Amino acid sequence: MRVAILRRAVCVLFLVSLCAGFLGSVPGAFCSSRKVPLILVSEPPGSRSASGNNVWESTGFVSFLEKNGYRRGENLFVLTPEGPFRDLLDGAVFVREHVKESLANTQAKTVDIAAFGISGLVLRYALEAGYLEDVTVRNLMMLASPQRGAFTACLLKSLCEIVKHEGILEEATRVFRFMPFGDVPSLEDDGLYDVNVLASDGEPAGVHTGAGWQDETSYLSSRARVYEPLYAMYVKERFLSVTYVPIDSPAETFYGWLSRKKPSLWEQRVVRGTTPPLGAWGGEGTAAGCVLPDPGRDLTSAYYEILAIEIARNQYVMRMASRGNLVKDLLKEPYAPKDWKDALAHYGSKALLSYLKKALITIKAEIQEILADKLVRMTGYAEDPDAPFLRRLLKEDILVNLGTSLGNRFATIEVNHYLSRFNEDSLSRSPSRTTRYVSITGRVSNIWGLAWPQVGPNDWILEVDTAIAPLGPKDLVAVFSGYFSPSHLDLLRDKRVREYFLSVLEGFRGGEMCCWPKGGRESRIPVSSWRPAYVELPPGVAGTEYDRLTFYLGVPPDGWGYLVWTEGTAGSDWEVKVGTEKVLRRGGPLTVPLSPGERAGIRLVRLGPLNPYYPGGKVESCYEKEVTVEVPVILDVLETGETPGAGDTSKTSDHVVTEKARESELEEKPGAQEPGMELSGNTGGPRSGGERPQGPVRPPGNDGAPGTPGTKREEIPPTGEIPTIRVVYRSKHTTLKKAEETYHAFWEMDFGDGDREIIQGLPRLQVRHSYAAPGIYRARAVSYDNRGQKILEKTWETTVTPESPGPFIFACSSISPPRVEVTLTGPKKWVTGKPAAFSVALRVDLPQEATLDKVEYDPGERFNVLWERAGDFEVACAVTLTITYRLEGKSVSVKNTYLQTVPVTVLTGGVTR
């Protein structure tokens, strides 16, 4: 019997192991049917990926997916565009048709789509413009896609325009150049050079022709005619003048010179040229209308000015390079030939050289046009230089190198009006979007930075910050860094990228979840710039009717803010409850009411500029590294009697209420902040000297501060260490404390015999007095401070006898002022948008009888100041010393406040967004 049971058990085990072995050997056989179909979209042919058109296959990514359970034709489809996209619209149509075709046999209604390079932008456009309505896209993964444009497209566009206009100039001057007595018309001949006009600031009206828009080429030509004489003036003044004294950087560029010498022209045409020449585009095609703007309505006037400047530079150089004619060249160095053969050889070679020089210009112009055409096709950005798709890929804004000084090294110029509008629209609709955007890109050594310092960290083709799609609550970002890999070309070969890609598809990258301690109501959650974080109600609490969470948000990192929202379950998925999302620019407590079946989401969102430029000459990336902030979160259970309605009200105006409460609290305080200066730290009150400055908000504890009734909690250390003070108006100072010192000013001396005396100064009193007649006298000395307040009083009883007639010495001590040196250290010049660090050093020399009890700094021993506008400012700090004096057996305490102020010149940091 036992043997039979044993045999059966062995048989069962054998069968189980067989099944397991079978399952193990074919992992995809059972898994694949469960996977959501995945569509991979390549870049158009001729793309930069040297390994072929289909980057997914050539990099082995398809094989990788097949090894992980995907089956080609079943739940994995690869799309390769047949040629470059003419425009976003053509791309969207291509995507719609091929996605439909691919999914025809699968009956799937939900898909994941991954697109590489410029196809990522096309896919996003297709999705947001409603071209993919037939399917639900769960994840749209965009790898190295120019979501906010590509700097390489800007280089290409500028190159194409220069080439085109050089060709036009060459053609226009060809006849003159090849005539024996002819010459290239000079700027004066062309009516472009008028010293009187150029000397004044503003637009040289005399040379400004054709201000209206006919087409892009003629508009650029007319604008280049404005800048060419200015460029000539720049060359003469800056490079050929004998009286030139180099004061600023030798690297000052023409843009820098223009902004300095022609501020009105620069301001009117470049700084304020934020709309296209034909006016702001109505936005008909951002998502629904699908009408893409024509030239004149898509790129800003400022960008056309920059292009015109580049064209003008080129035309000036070409004009100078081809000056002279055959006759002049022959007669340049007079030569007496020996015979006719010698004359023929000498003048023949001269004539040949002269014509070669002329011909070189023609050949160059022709070659360049061919090269530009080839280059555009090679990149895969467009089929020809005039294709609209190239325009769509221009960056939203570019940095122009002024080269003047560190603070003013760059200026931000808005370029792609259409793309900015498209992305703004995309961002505003992101909470209601069901598709999750996943932006993946690489970051390698910035070799472009050697030649173009305005190019931020990149993957050799695309800057990191421009590869990140406008981020909604649920979206993900991943940037993989290395010295040489993963670049744009081998991003898909990188193991980390592959693992991340797969983990997103398998749902392991949804976001960080808050972990509640067992039975606890307090926790901390890491809030990230790359992914969302969620707080759900702990299991024991989820059944109650109404609950609320309070996030104690510290000061967000520079340029970042918090996005907080609520999600509810829709079937098996969580969905953002539209209207609950809030963006917080500064720290503070934020209460989020939660119903059962809801959760709160939080993440960092970028509010400052992309590719921020900091003094030090380096353009940074805000997305290349994950920024995380740990936020304390406390769960409150509403007491019986609190109505849900109250929760509803606070649901929409929580933060407003909090802000108002803070403001009213500040109004009551004497040291309250003034409008235009926000204290991102606490309310600006003094902090003790030994302590590190505290964060913005302390969670309510048991010290009588407002808190939730019935809850006892430990004090959670606040986040944020150094206070940051935002300054908007020039009149605002960083401290509102006034200098105040208490010290002895004068003595009132009463000798008791009717003789009285006022003695100025002398904190250590020593007076002699003689009495006229013997007797007992009561002498009194009273010390008064600098405000006329009594400090101390001392009395003496003096007995005068004939044996001891005096004189008598009366000695007493009062408050001697300490010697205090406050040094405020920080930058003298700074830029807007970047916190400047200041530190206070204190040196105190106290009198012997005094002890220092307390040191308080305002706004802090170390603090940051962040200016929001340029100008001349003063940064001030206050140090309050509490000093106790031991005087005549008594203790006298005084509080002295010392102020230190430093002037700071704040410049616009080149980044204005």
Added chain:
Amino acid sequence: MGNFETRRYRKRFVVSLVVLFIIGAACHMVYRAVLFKDSYVFVTVEESSSMALVTWPLVSGDTGGIFIDATQKTLILPQRKNLLGVSLGVYYSASSQGVGLTDRLLFSRTGKAQLKLEEPLSLRLPNLSGELIEAVDNSSRVLAGNLQVTKTLPDGSLHMRYGDREFWLRPGETWTEVLALTPGGKKRIEPETWEAEIDACLCNGYPVTRIVIANRGLWPKSGVKVGIDR
């Protein structure tokens, strides 16, 4: 025996001289390193020509990746430099028609430096068949010779030699010379009439080159930073 002794003494004498020289040189180096512990003298040499560029480099970036902020006395370099003992920094840039041709930065520990200005510059661009053609016409660079910094004093003064001329430049001083190549040969443009003369040269197609040497004074070594990432 006597000869042997003499030879031995002579050898000792030579060795002693060499050792003394080495010690002297080392002491001098240490002395200079102490003098220029935290600062160095910074001088900029700008060469700009009117028509040395025969064609336009289509994609032109900033040359070299060196950035100078004269107001903050800061240098941003593409890579880290060891400035121990450095007493002199010379920044040389050459341009034509406002387009940068080259730039370089030299650091000297001896306080001496030489810039071979007369060496040809090169900027090569591809032609139709992919071959590189020269875009710089070196014959249009009108120079008086090479430039030498022969002495650097601790107060920031420099002794220089340009061509056949020698001069001192104290901190904050500038030395400028504009030469034009006319049919009559090299001609110095005078400060009083420079504008008319330059206009005439540009009009007639005569090459003009300006050299500006500026002694920017003592700059802190702490202001030399690395700006390009990685």
